[in-house]
Each structure stands twice: as structure tokens, then as C-alpha cells.
Amino acid sequence: MRRILFMLGLLAMAVTASAQNNPYDLDDECYELFLQADNLAGKDGFKDAGDALIHTALLKQDAKAQVIYYVCKLKDIIKRPYNLPADAAPDVVQAAFENRSKEVLAAQEELKSMSIKMGYEQYFYYSYTLTKNFFYNNGKQLQAVDIVREMREIAIQQDSEYGIWYSAMEMASIYKALRDYKTTRRYLAILLDEFKKTDNPTIKRQGLTPYYIDYADTFLPGSDSSKFYIDLAVEEEKMELDIVRVDFAYTRYYAAKGDKANYMVYRDKCYDSPYLGNVYGGASVLIDCLDQLFEGKLDWKQVAKLSVSRQKVLDKAAEAIGDIQTANRLKDICIADTELFLTTTNELHLEEMEARMGKARLEADLAEKNHIVEVTTVVISVLIIVIFMVVITALLHNIRNLQKTNERVRQADEAKTRFVQNMSHEVRTPLNAIVGFSQLLSLPDGSFPPEEKEEFAGHIVNNTKMLTMLLDDILNASAMDKGNYKITYGEGECSFICHSSISSSEHRLQSGVKMLYVVPADTRLTFRTDPQRVQQILINMLTNACKHTPSGEIRLGWTASGSYVDFFVEDTGPGVPADKAEAIFDRFTKLNDFVQGTGLGLSICREIADKMGGRVYLDTTYTSGARFVLSLPLNPPA
Secondary structure, three states: HHHHHHEEEEEEEHHHHHHHOOOOOOOOHHHHHHHHHHHHOOOOOHHHHHHHHHHHHHHHHOHHHHHHHHHHHHHHHHHHHOOOOOOOOOHHHHHHHHHHHHHHHHHHHHHHHHHHHHHOHHHHHHHHHHHHHHHHOOOOHHHHHHHHHHHHHHHOOOOOOOOOHHHHHHHHHHHHHHOOHHHHHHHHHHHHHHHHHOHHHHHHHOOHHHHHHHHOOOOOOOOHHHOOOOOOOOHHHHHHHHHHHHHHHHHHHHHHHHHHHHHHHHHHHHHOOHHHHHHHOOHHHHHHHHHHHHHHOHHHHHHOOOHHHHHHHHHHHHOOOOHHHHHHHHHHHHHHHHHHHHHHHHHHHHHHHHHOOOOHHHHHHHHHOHHHHHHHHHHHHHHHHHHHHHHHHHHHHHHOOOOOOOOHHHHHHHHHHHHHHHHHHHHHHHHHHHHHHHHHHOOOOOOOOOHHHHHHHHHHHHHHHHHHHHHHHHHHHHHHHOOOOOOOOEEEEHHHHHHHEEEHHHHHHHOOOOOEEEOOOOOEEEEOOOOHHHHHHHHHHHHHHHHOOOOEEEEEEEEEOOOEEEEEEEHHHHHHHHOOHHHHHHOOOOOOOOOOOOOOOOHHHHHHHHHOOOOEEEOOOOOOOOOEEEEEEEEOOO
């Protein structure tokens, strides 16, 4: 019945529309020329079509057609191809983008000016949407946000009902794209409030169903909050497209609840509509995956085609029907997608921030933000300078020492290549995290709750410690090469050294992994050694075990026999092939390039042990993972 009534309404609208010249209420000739110009935007032939449109609009004195000409002109500049060669240098590409940006902003100013002059407010604000889309689609997300904020500030200053409503819609749209759902809800609430209290006919024609559906999408699939806003969307349906939006929303909701019967009802309604693909691209792929899930034969190739929001619907559905294995796999996919999105977004934001650092407005903006952004930027800059100065010094020193034979030169070249590749990744990863979370902390108050800000600050601290650890490894290696590494002997107690090492390392454990101290029969043993250097070696060995142990446990203990005490670190990780037992102690050597680290840790451990009259080695007889041993004399020579 709901569809029949709407079809009758659409038929009535079609009859009415047929009596009108066009939906834009333009002069008929101007309307035809507008369609041609709009279709040719960004293509050859636009200039002639645009000239014909503006000439006729002036001749006919059609004010709206004159404004729409400038809309088409802005679209043409935005869509026009750059025509750069595929191998164009990055600076050439950047220069082309900057020139295009100036053209876009100039065309926007023309459209804004003409909109005000002719009294068409909606096109004044629409110019911001087109410009925002240009910058967002070119990876300038921060600039896109700035453009929408500027539009909102102007609307508030002018006390424009339409502007306040429209800018709230655009703010909600861009924050939803950035997956900041809390801020999205805030602007959707403003939009809905403005809609309810206004009599503006342009606003009232829009209807509320799409915005209630957007509101529902900011909550977890299958949640009560999601259902509440879908129910509100039903009450506001005005056209066939609204019905499609609601039916697809209920399809996702009932799937996430594991309610197959209701899911099938709304699924069939979606398939009955000829507009599903127009409103929701790829909706049929999600429905196919949900059908497969309920039948117990999910096609993971199709799952890979879904956006993360739709993968979350599948995840909740799998969880609701008790398919925990599938739900866990989907969660892993969603987490990986989110991490990739955050990393990519942070890198884009970092590039934007670097490009804008020299501008006075940005500096003034940053001065008003959280102080941690400034401190972090200074720390990062100093760390980068120090790290690369030390790296260059260490590399030059190693290369000079390895020039005695051709073979040693070749080995030095390979070591240098591996080190540069490792450092590029190792420094960039925590650096991206520090800058990204710092930028999140710099957003306006209310963007995130206090507990999330505290979590962001924790991430910044952890990644700063990671950078410090990388720097320490390089400094230690450099000190040993120069002969500046000192061993200071004193009294060391084994249990105290082990407990201290565990306290300094256990925060690096992966989720679910335990770190244990294996207490020997004789729990107290004091011997002559350098306790700090022993602890440094054990921490390095424990950290190495944490990186390579995704599950199970890590054990630290010691035994004494004869004139030696042997400290050992055992883990339940994948272990080390016997033929690599010595290679792993070479500088810059890593068996797994995807694991954090410089490849210096084990090499440093062995060199420190040698200086103390002992040795570090891999116990190849241990088969349950990896077992590293530090063997030290109880009475080293003076």
C-alpha cells in the first residue's frame, strides 16, 4: 500500500511536470543550453556551449540562468583534465594542482558574487560544496573541512536560515566521510532542528528521511539507537527514493540482529525497487553476502568489495547467528581497513600540514590549539635531525672499515641498503602515529570524549618511546664502533636484574601473551658484573621475544653452574631456523621485514657480552619457539 500511494503521487508529479518547461524554472531555450553546457563540463566544446548559455541568458534577461552559467563554469574548471604525462615529476604535479586550485577559488568567487547580485542564495552556498569536493577528492581533506567551516561561519554571521541548514548538512557529510561519527551526529542534530523550525520552502522540499537514515548509520548496526532513527525516517517518507532508503536500512538492521525472517521481507522489497542501485551503489553485493552468510557459505571475494560500514553489518549478523569464527574474521578485516584508513588519512593530513606550515594563519591556528601539538612537532624535528646525523655518521664509518676487500664492500652495501629501508619504515610508522593522534587532539573541544583523548595521548607517548628506542640502538652501535662503550663492574643480584628487566619490557607484550620469571632452586645469587649492561641485554632479548610472540608466553630465568651464570629468554613464537642462528646477530639483519626494529638489537647484545667476557647465542636444541642465552663469568677478569 505504501508503494502504491507513492507511485500515484509520482504519477501526479509527472503530469504536473509535463506542464512545466523544466524543473529549474528557466527560460526554455536557456534550459536546453544549460543541459548542453552541464554535460560538456570538463570536456572539449564547453566554451562554445557556455558562451551560448550566458549570451542567451543575458538576452532573455533570465537572472537564474545567468547564475547557473557560473555554476557550469566552476564545474568545468574542476572536471577539466590536467593533461600531464604519466611519468610527470611530483613537483610538476603539485604545481599543476596549485594552479588549478587558484582557478577553482577564483571561479567560486565569481559564482558567489553573481548569486548575491541576482538573489539566489542557494547557489552561493552550493559554490562551497563544489569547491569542497574538489579539494577533498584531491586529497586535501583539511582544506575541505576549512572550506565548509568558512561557509558555516558566513551563514551564522548573516543569520541565514538556509545557510545554517545547508552548512550543517555539509559539515555532517564531510565528518561522516572522515568516520568521525560523534561530530556527524552533532551537525545532523542541528540540521534536523533547523528543518523543524523553518518555513523556508527550499529547505522544506528536501524531506527528512535521508538525514534520519544518515543518523541511524552513525550507530552500530543492529543497535536500538539505529532502529529509533530508521523508524523516524519512515514517518517522513515523501517519495519513492525515501522508501528505498528505509527498506535498505531495515534490511541492514534486521540482518545485524540475526532476524532472518524480517531480513528476508525487507530484502525482497529492496530487490523489487528499480531505484536501489541508484540510491545505494553496490547494495546488491551486501545483500548477496548476507544471503550467503545465512546459508553458511560466505564468498570472501565478494566481502572484499564491501565498504567497512557494510562489512560491519556482516560482522554483527555473523555474531548474532552464532558464527563466531566468521565474525572474528570480519572483525579483523574491519580493523585492518580502519588502520589503513587512519594511516592514509594521517599521511594526507601530515602532507597538508607540512605544506601549510609557513603560513601565518596556520601558525596562529596551531598556537590556539592544544600545546601538545607544538611540543610533539619540536620533538619530532629534533629526533629526525639527530637520528639521520647519527645514521650518516655510522654508515660512513662502517663503509670506511669495510673497504679492505671487494667482498666486504659488497656486504657493507647490502647492509646499508637494508638499514635505510628499515629506518625509512621504522621512523615513519611511529612518526605518522604521533602526528596523526596529535592532530586529533587538536580538533575543537567536543570532537572526542576525555577517555578517547587520554587514549590518543597514550599512543603518542608509546610511539615516542619507540622512536627513542630506535635512537638508543643506533647510538649504542656508534659508541661501540668508536670504542667509547664503558663497562663498570659492581655487585649484581640475579633475581633483582630479572625482575627489573621484566618491568621494563612487559608493556611491549602482544595481547594475550604472558611474561613469566622462572625462579631457580637457588633464588639468590650475587656476582661481579655490570648490572645495567646485563639488564640492557635482557631487555633487548625480551623486547625481541615480544615482537615475535603473538600468543603463548615468554619466560626469563637463570641457572648457575661452575664459574658461569646463564640467563635465558624462551618464547613460544615461530622460532629461528638453525641455518640462521648466527646470521641474526649481524648488524641490520631481520628475518621478518614486517616486524618493528632496526636489526641492531641482537648485534649490540653480543658485543656487550663479549666486552664482559661472556657470550650471547641462540640455543638451536630448543624446538618450542626460540631460546636466547646470555652466559657470563661469575668472576670476570679485572
